[in-house]
Amino acid sequence: MIAPHETFGGTYPFRPHFSSAPGFTMHYVDEGAGPVLLCLHGEPTWGYLFRDLVHRFSAGHRVVVPDHMGFGKSETPADRSYLVQDHIDNLEAFVLDLDLHDITLVLHDFGGPVGMGLAARRPERVARVVSVNGPTPFGQPGLGAALAGNADEAPWFRWIARAHRDGRLESVLGELGYHILSTLKLNGFENNQVISDTWIEAYGAAFPTPAEALGAIGWAKGLATGAHVFEEPSGAARAALAGVPALAVWGSADRTLNGGYFLPLFREAFPGGTVAELPGVGHYAFEDAPEAIAGLLAEFLDTTSSAVTVAS
Known part of the structure; x- marks a missing residue:
């Protein structure tokens, strides 16, 4: 794991x-x-992805950014499973x-899916949902078809399936x-201007x-083997969350998660939700379009709460 006080030249x-x-x-x-903004990263990133959001929104919000098990500055235990259901357990705790x-x-x-798992288990603690190129699977009947259709098209998913069949998945992701x-x-990262050593x-x-790449391996291997379990909410939880204010921001240049497959799942889970698509923005939208995302998030928070303060 990354050393606790490492700031990467003051950028974190x-x-x-x-x-x-x-x-x-x-x-x-x-x-x-x-009010709490709980920011949940994916693969193969960590809390660093949200550094701009922390700077901008901590003036008026409590911004909490955990690193999932096996990522960032969190521990990578050798005796744990790294499937979605395990990360939901971790997040709930x-x-x-x-x-x-x-x-x-x-x-x-x-x-x-990790955050939606928390929402399914603890809906009373969730006030709003913001999805930024983040699927919101909620046990819908169309989830399997969406995952399969996306996997057939996305280069990352096709590579995972092929590498697993060839027995190379662990060795490649281990490096x-x-x-x-x-x-x-x-995966779909477009803003080359932010790249530096x-x-x-x-x-x-x-x-x-x-040994330190078990988190990244586990998420990919779970996709290849179908071992991930997406949380199934109770009817009461589903009904409660259907009325929660929700925003989906989707970079349409995402080569890993095609909004055509996943935005319908968002609309089904949150029928009153808002969708904003960003042309030319890739999978790592927080890197590609931080100002656009900050503006959309600020507007969303402002219209669903009494006040929000955003640093310039």
């Missing part, structure tokens, strides 16, 4: 915090005060440990720290050895 200057409630050492950023309420979930990539940039580009180091530093 936030004080580290840790929780042992999930059964391992889970790192999180906790900046500001007020974390949220209960911090006793977070009135949560606005901010979801990206695998953070989508993720050395080919992090090509992985990000394959520091930026590449920040994203690759969590995976220096195969």
Whole structure:
């Protein structure tokens, strides 16, 4: 894992915090005060993805950014499973440990199903949902077809399936720290202006050895084997969350998660939700279009709460 006080040249200057409630050492950023923005990253990123959002929104919100097990500054235990259902367990324990309420979930990539798992289990704690290129599977009948159709088209998913068949998945992803940039580009990363040695180091530093890459391997292998379990909400939870204010922001240049498959699932789960598509923005939309996302998020929060303060 990344050293606790590593700031990557001051680009991630936030004080580290840790929780042992999930059964391992889970790192999180906790900046500001007020209504909670709980930001959940995916593959193969960590809390660094949300650094701009933390700067902008901690003036009026409590911005909490955990690193999932096996990512960022969190521990990578050798004896744990890294499937979606395990990350949901971890997140639930974390949220209960911090006793977070009135949560606005901010979801990206695998953070989508993990965050929706929390929402299914603890709907009373979720006030809003914001999906940024993050699927919101909620046990819908169309989920299987969406996953299959997307997997047939997306280069990343096709590579996972082929590498698993060939027995190369663990060996290749075990070296993720050395080919992090090509992985990000394959998934759909468009804003080359942000690339620097520091930026590449920040994203690759969590995976220096195969033993430290178990989180990335687990998420990919779960897709290849069909081992991920998406949380099925109760009828009461589904009905409660259907009325929650929700926003989907989707970079339409995403080569890994095609909005044509996943935005219908969002609309089904949140019939009153709002969708904004961003042309030319890729899978890592927080890197490609931070100002556009900040503006949409600020407007959404402003219209669903009494006040929001955003730093310039």
